[in-house]
Amino acid sequence: MSYAPRNKFELTKAFAEDEALINKKLPKELHLRIFSYLDVISLCRCAQVSKAWNVLALDGSNWQRIDLFHFQKDVEGPIIENISRRCGGFLRQLSLRGCQSILDTSIKTLALLCPNIEDLNLNDCKKLTDTTCHALSRHCSKLQKLNLDGVAGITDLSLKNLSEGCPQLTFINISWCSNITENGVEALARSCPKLKNFISKGCKQVTSKAVGCLAKYCPQLEVVNLKGCCNVRDDAVQRLAEKCRKLHYLCLSDCSQLTDASLIAIAHQCRFLSTLEVASCSQFTDTGFQALAKSCCYLEKMDLDECILITDTTLMQLATGCPRIEYLTLSHCELITDEGIRHLSMSPCAAENLTVLELDNCPLITDASLEHLTSCHNLQRVELYDCQLITRMGIKRLRNHLPNIKVHAYFAPVTPPPSAGGSRQKYCRCCVII
Template sequence: MAVESVKNSCMQLTRVFADDEALINKKLPKELHLRIFSYLDVVSLCRCAQVSKVWNVLALDGSNWQRIDLFDFQTDVEGPIIENISRRCVGFLRQLSLRGCQSIADGSIKTLAQMCPNIEDLNLNDCKKLTDTTCLALSRHCPKLQKLNLDSCATITDFSLKFLSEGCPLLTHINISWCSNITEDGVEALARGCPKLKSFISKGCKQITSRAVICLARYCENLEVVNLLGCNNIRDEAVQTLAERCSQLHYLCVSGCLHLTDTSLIALAHHCLKLSTLEVAGCCQFTDTAFQALSKNCRYLEKMDLDECVLITDTTLTNLAMGCPRLEYLTLSHCELITDEGIRHLCLSPCAAENLTVLELDNCPLITDASLEYLTSCSNLQRVELYDCQLLTRVGIRRLRTHLPNITVHAYFAPITPPPAPGGNRQRYCRCCAIL
């Protein structure tokens, strides 16, 4: 009886919504229907479109498709779907993410640009088939474009940035990471034509040089976010100019820029007082002097990645402890001169007591269980990385977990090599066998 009752209820509910003459369709005005549908995601809208003819018209109304993220359908989405969406949305579409839609080609984006000229935010991350023709279409038809993500569109060249500089003057955010064909010429053209740029992300673009960064700094003084990870042709003069002209900078990544010295960080310390995130992994020439300058002036620092800054010592930790009370995330992996004393100073600071949530200490060979004892005072610590810290023990880690039961500890202890087998020179087991 219960099963039959449920079936009857479902049938009645289906009739209520599926019947175009149903009360809900008569009583609610179209405007209210559209307002309700405007809160639904793509999947829900597609399902509503299958309920009835009335709901099909309402669900597919262009006003409900102003912001679309097709990432959940990336394996299925092909060109015709994008073209259909373009015709349905026309001038309503403001934001579209095609991240991971590797079947999309230039023709589909050309249709999109022509049909949806009011688009402001377009994510084409990993759309590998796209070429400069896509940016030409955007330049010609989408003058309101503000955010564009071309991450991993490997065939994009300098021509794309030149097209964008000519037709998209309102551009504020661009991501050209791993577009290895882009050079300083393209960046210079972009900087000249898009002076409102606030975010420039170019991870892995090895042809971008100091000249490109200097042009950005000169023409785009509103820059707030700059990511130059792996752009290993960058020199101090580029970061100096960036610091002097872009005082609103709050995020900077120069990880892997091996030629930078203390001069870069000192310039940031003097001019970029709003800096909150600094990533300098692999910048092996930085010393305590640079971080002392930063800690004196950049009191808003929340995240610092100092991985492989091999010259820094406990002095850096002492300065950060005194000068950066908002520090939440600190990476010190491969900083081999850091000792328990530096960790002690850090743990006594206001940032450790109130804000520090992640601390990475991989391959810090001088760290002992004493550091773990100091960390027990960091009441908000959520994760600590301790791989290959050979002086740490399981006992010390257990004690840390006892004091901070919600903490995640990542550590590794190499297996003990078995003793030689009696009666021969050759060992019966090696370290690899023990692991296996």
């Protein structure tokens, strides 16, 4: 991308030399306003139409929000540096998601030339290191959102730098940054009290101490994702629930040390919770979910995959206390039976809101459950993989009542009886999507 003139004299000159009718009929300001609605690809195409349009399309004011993910599969450093020079102080939002060739030098140029940037997505920019965050902390004090998901080269030093230079941060994603520990999180929490979103999937060194610091210094937290932070314990979740009353999204999946004490604390303190993901929290029982159902009436999405101790009692409680549930995952909850599904199907959420129900590997579920689900008029998708007691006929009856529903089921090949002489089936019925 070549540099285009942006001053008023050059824009007037370009229009004087261009005789296109549209350029004569519409004022330059209106042209510029129209161009402001175009994406990167459209702007680049318009820049090739004429000299006047080149000036308009490449005007820095049109490049305030840029997402290069669909523009070019592997954007390299020079492109980022050219964009930085063109946009300058105009740039507010930039996504470099998936640009794996980007180096620290390009981000240093970006930080220096675009000091007003507020939202920067560096997801999967694998070659970046602590040098990038150091540059951002020095020059980009207005930064509010930073996505470092998959940038494995950064360490605690990055979070310490950000804490010193970017106090306006409201969103940070450090998922799969395995070198970050509780020390980095503590430094960030102490200096960024406006933090609302903290995401650290797969960060095993983000411990109870780190979560406790977040709870103490960041009371505005609304979204917390600790998936796979396996060293987080009940005491940390209790402090988080107590201090962060605005939580509406909480993911504790794969935090295997947690017990019902965490759910009870959430129930007592986080009344506005709308999403709870606790897959593979195998110590949770009906007791914890009973407390949750009594207090958290705004729940819309729940992932209880592999909460292996829960029974129909949990479904009965949810049916009574959580009328807004739209998405419910009960996969691998092997104690769930048709009776639990019956109670769920008779609930207010089933009648009005339930759209997705996942029941994979629930061995006690039979066609009777599908009969109950016929009353769930908004149900759009049901997952039934490895539900051995579900039949094709049961699915057919469900679809007769709900013709637009998507049912995903798995039917294992039938084992030939001994009298069949070991002959094989003529066709395979595995992995059938009905």
